[in-house]
Amino acid sequence: MRIISEEAGKRLGQPIVVDNRPGAxxxxxxxxLRQAAPDGYTAGYLSTSAPMLAAINxxxxxxxxxxxxxxxxxxxFYGVLAVHPALGVKTTxxxxxxxxxxxxxVSYGSYGLGSVNHLMFEQLSQITGISAVHVPYKGESATLQxxxxxxxxxxxxxxxxxxxxxxxxxxxxxxxxxxxxxTAPDVPTLREAGLDMVFxxxxxxxxxxxxxxGAVDKLAEAxxxxxxxxxxxxxxxxxxxxxxxxxxxxxxxxxxxxxxxYRSIIERGNLNLSPGQ
Numbered sequence: 001m002r003i004i005s006e007e008a009g010k011r012l013g014q015p016i017v018v019d020n021r022p023g024a025x026x027x028x029x030x031x032x033l034r035q036a037a038p039d040g041y042t043a044g045y046l047s048t049s050a051p052m053l054a055a056i057n058x059x060x061x062x063x064x065x066x067x068x069x070x071x072x073x074x075x076x077f078y079g080v081l082a083v084h085p086a087l088g089v090k091t092t093x094x095x096x097x098x099x100x101x102x103x104x105x106v107s108y109g110s111y112g113l114g115s116v117n118h119l120m121f122e123q124l125s126q127i128t129g130i131s132a133v134h135v136p137y138k139g140e141s142a143t144l145q146x147x148x149x150x151x152x153x154x155x156x157x158x159x160x161x162x163x164x165x166x167x168x169x170x171x172x173x174x175x176x177x178x179x180x181x182x183t184a185p186d187v188p189t190l191r192e193a194g195l196d197m198v199f200x201x202x203x204x205x206x207x208x209x210x211x212x213x214g215a216v217d218k219l220a221e222a223x224x225x226x227x228x229x230x231x232x233x234x235x236x237x238x239x240x241x242x243x244x245x246x247x248x249x250x251x252x253x254x255x256x257x258x259x260x261x262y263r264s265i266i267e268r269g270n271l272n273l274s275p276g277q
Contacts, residue, residue: 001045001203003235004074007226012218025053025114027060034062038208040215043071048116048201051255055262056114056273064255068206070248071220074227075241076202078177079117080184081124082161082170083154084147092173092193095154099130107133109143109155114273117143117156120176120199123265127195158201159240160184183240200258202244204251220248 002018009016021029026049033044050064062068081092087106089095099106110118113136125132135152137143144161146152148169156176160183164170174190175181176199190197205223207216224245226232233243244250266273 001074003232004223004226007229007232008219008222011222011225025049025056027053027057030064031062033206034067034208036208038210038212040207040211040219043205043207043219046070046204046206046251046255048258051259052114052116052119052262054259055266064259065252067209069209069211069216070251070255071205071207071216072223072227072248073202073204073244073246073251073254074223075236075243075245076177076200077158077240077242078175078181078201079120079156079158079199080160080175080181080187081154081173081190082147082157082165083173084150084152085168085171086150087153087171089173090171092188092190092195095173096128096130099132100128103131104133106130106154107135107152109135109137109147109152111139111143112136114271116199116201117158119262119265120156121154122269122271123197123199124190124195126265126268127197156199160187177242181240182237182242200254202251202254203241204248204254206248206251216248 005016005018021032029044030050033042036042054060054064083089083095087098089098108121110121118134118136140158143155144157147155148164160172161170165172172184172187174193175184175187176190176197178198180189207219227243228245236243
């Protein structure tokens with residue numbers, strides 16, 4: 001998202017310094033934003049990891065609605081369900097039938113316990129009744145490597161593995177967005193496959209609560225204009241994003257929707273995803 005901040009800084013007339021605060025699934029960064037002075041000079045990127053963190057950790061020292069003002073919903077990307085060709089399946093329906101006939105014989109990878117693609121597959125299992133073995137990895141690279149090698153049979157991947165599909169090394173079954181993804185236009189959505197399942201991996205901008213309305217409006221104007229600038233939009237679309245450019249209200253509503261959805265998946269699956277487990 002650095003490219004968006006660079007463009008927003010031009011529109012604000014001053015550079016925006018990006019201060020990465022990694023660790024604890026985003027908790028460190030979110031808490032730093034909560035404690036920042038509400039003067040309009042500190043903003044933070046929120047992503048799908050925010051409501052996911054809240055769903056997994058109900059005792060967080062902050063609340064994503066009361067401790068923040070949401071400025072703008074910028075962009076989102078989706079993901080694809082990919083399988084190893086040795087399964088011999090070509091569609092989502094084929095894969096579900098295959099997995100149902102072989103309980104606990106199909107394994108799927110994720111980027112870690114409680115990661116977005118872990119919850120994607122958990123929801124798929126809950127909707128379809130399949131029973132597969134979860135294999136958590138530390139990121140996409142290791143997941144993809146073992147999927148290509150056939151050590152796992154399936155995974156939701158963050159970007160379409162088009163080169164591997166063309167080489168016959170993987171099969172893409174479906175994308176998880178509300179509509180077909182421009183990065184894989186020939187791949188049907190899970191909805192088209194008859195499943196009521198959508199995942200949106202989004203990015204937005206927020207500020208600490210009590211930030212003056214004038215400062216919020218100024219930031220919103222700059223960031224919404226930045227994400228729609230032709231060069232920025234082109235770059236984002238090139239790496240898989242769908243530009244949204246929606247107001248802060250849309251971001252607040254999406255956080256609420258996702259939080260309810262993630263909690264439902266965790267509760268239905270009786271998943272223990274708390275740190276240290």
